Amino acid sequence: xxxxxxxxxxxxxxxxxxxxxxxxxxxxxxxxxxxxxxxxxxxxxxxxxxxxxxxxxxxxxxxxxxxxxxxxxxxxxxxxxxxxxxxxxxxxxxxxxxxxxxxxxxxxxxxxxxxxxxxxxxxxxxxxxxxxxxxxxxxxxxxxxxxxxxxxxxxxxxxxxxxxxxxxxxxxxxxxxxxxxxxxxxxxxxxxxxxxxxxxxxxxxxxxxxxxxxxxxxxxxxxxxxxxxxxxxxxxxxxxxxxxxxxxxxxxxxxxxxxxxxxxxxxxxxxxxxxxxxxxxxxxxxxxxxxxxxxxxxxxxxxxxxxxxxxxxxxxxxxxxxxxxxxxxxxxxxxxxxxxxxxxxxxxxxxxxxxxxxxxxxxxxxxxxxxxxxxxxxxxxxxxxxxxxxxxxxxxxxxxxxxxx
Numbered sequence: 399x400x401x402x403x404x405x406x407x408x409x410x411x412x413x414x415x416x417x418x419x420x421x422x423x424x425x426x427x428x429x430x431x432x433x434x435x436x437x438x439x440x441x442x443x444x445x446x447x448x449x450x451x452x453x454x455x456x457x458x459x460x461x462x463x464x465x466x467x468x469x470x471x472x473x474x475x476x477x478x479x480x481x482x483x484x485x486x487x488x489x490x491x492x493x494x495x496x497x498x499x500x501x502x503x504x505x506x507x508x509x510x511x512x513x514x515x516x517x518x519x520x521x522x523x524x525x526x527x528x529x530x531x532x533x534x535x536x537x538x539x540x541x542x543x544x545x546x547x548x549x550x551x552x553x554x555x556x557x558x559x560x561x562x563x564x565x566x567x568x569x570x571x572x573x574x575x576x577x578x579x580x581x582x583x584x585x586x587x588x589x590x591x592x593x594x595x596x597x598x599x600x601x602x603x604x605x606x607x608x609x610x611x612x613x614x615x616x617x618x619x620x621x622x623x624x625x626x627x628x629x630x631x632x633x634x635x636x637x638x639x640x641x642x643x644x645x646x647x648x649x650x651x652x653x654x655x656x657x658x659x660x661x662x663x664x665x666x667x668x669x670x671x672x673x674x675x676x677x678x679x680x681x682x683x684x685x686x687x688x689x690x691x692x693x694x695x696x697x698x699x700x701x702x703x704x705x706x707x708x709x710x711x712x713x714x715x716x717x718x719x720x721x722x723x724x725x726x727x728x729x730x731x732x733x734x735x736x737x738x739x740x741x742x743x744x745x746x747x748x749x750x751x752x753x754x755x756x757x758x759x760x761x762x763x764x765x766x767x768x769x770x771x772x773x774x775x776x777x778x779x780x781x782x783x784x785x786x787x788x789x790x791x792x793x794x795x796x797x798x799x800x801x802x803x
Contacts, residue, residue, distance in 0.1 A: 428493075430446060430458065430799070431489075431798070431801050432492055432796055433488070435794055435797055437790055438486040441639065443646075444479045446476060446798045449800070454471060455497045456610075457496075457497045457610075459492060459495060461491055467482070468497070469611055470612065473616050481796070504642075507607060512529045516638045516647075519642075521553060524547050524638065527548060529544060538592070541562060543561070545599055546573040547559070547636070550773075553775065554777060559572060560676055560677045568592060574598070574670065574672070575588040575596075575598050576588050576589065578663070579596075581629055581661050599619065603618075611639070611640070612640070615635070616634070619631075629655065633652045633654075635648075635649070636648070636649050647773050649773065650769075650770045651768065652766055655766075661761045663760065666754050673748060675748065678717065689717045690716065691716035692714070692715050695707060695709040695711070695713075695740070704740060705742045708740070711789055713726040714747070721778065725773055725775050728771065729770070733768075734768075735756050738752065751769075
């Protein structure tokens, strides 16, 4: 058999083409420069706006030492990177590549007719309530609620929240509602449902999925005037991260005035993103009460002195099932009036970030009010070093920059 000059060229071209295609398949989608800015990072979620239309799971790999972090595309189109550890001196270019791993992260979601359960390493973390939950013992129907997180668990399975608690049936674990508002010249109370002027409810579930960097729930809620209908549409984004020694999740809220009138949030002593603690901490609950919770804030305030102080974080803890348990909640620095004032009830186990303590504000038609919170749930007693690292990392985030060559 004779090889013609043209055949020889084709044979030579074939391996070169394969090599070129192979190189293209492993080439980065994006190059992103990450700068730790002198702070060591531990279990740090980083959201990066990107300008490419992609979806699914990826990895961000350091070009120099091949250190990689899992990444996934959020429903917003942004990239979520979960940094398990990054040295303080890190300042390097990372390549975004398709992930070769077939397994997802250690977080999972289970969707039921009642809502969405999130697990980490097969341990229950939280439950987001989509269906209407009715109050117990034949209490009035106006207390019914959806669009809340309950239960919230500790890593050893203790339930840290309470819904429809004795004495304050209108409290709903982790929930968001304004209290003293004016709409169309009249008072509307979205928090105290027994006032029968307003309430909050779940509308739809946009996303409930687990990826390499987080389990993500995105839902739509609405804040209703019982007289005039929907006033605010609210989007919740819950992201639960694949941590090992403790639970960690973010809750982002975006409220948009969907009406044609301004909602005025008047100066008041409470209202906003609330936390209602374990029934074992409720001294009104004669059946379940066992101990009084303890409050500690970023400024060193405790139960007696914390009310209406400002705090970048608040820890609430106590005994549940005869074991220490608790949760620390962090406000993000870009929250309105950060660090926000807090309402800590003098006897009941609830507290809330309450920006209206600092005075009236409003949400105009079409305008949005955004707030972000991070929740740290330790295994037992809170680790103060972890709290300080989270707080420091929120105040000085990793610097991310898209690099083009």
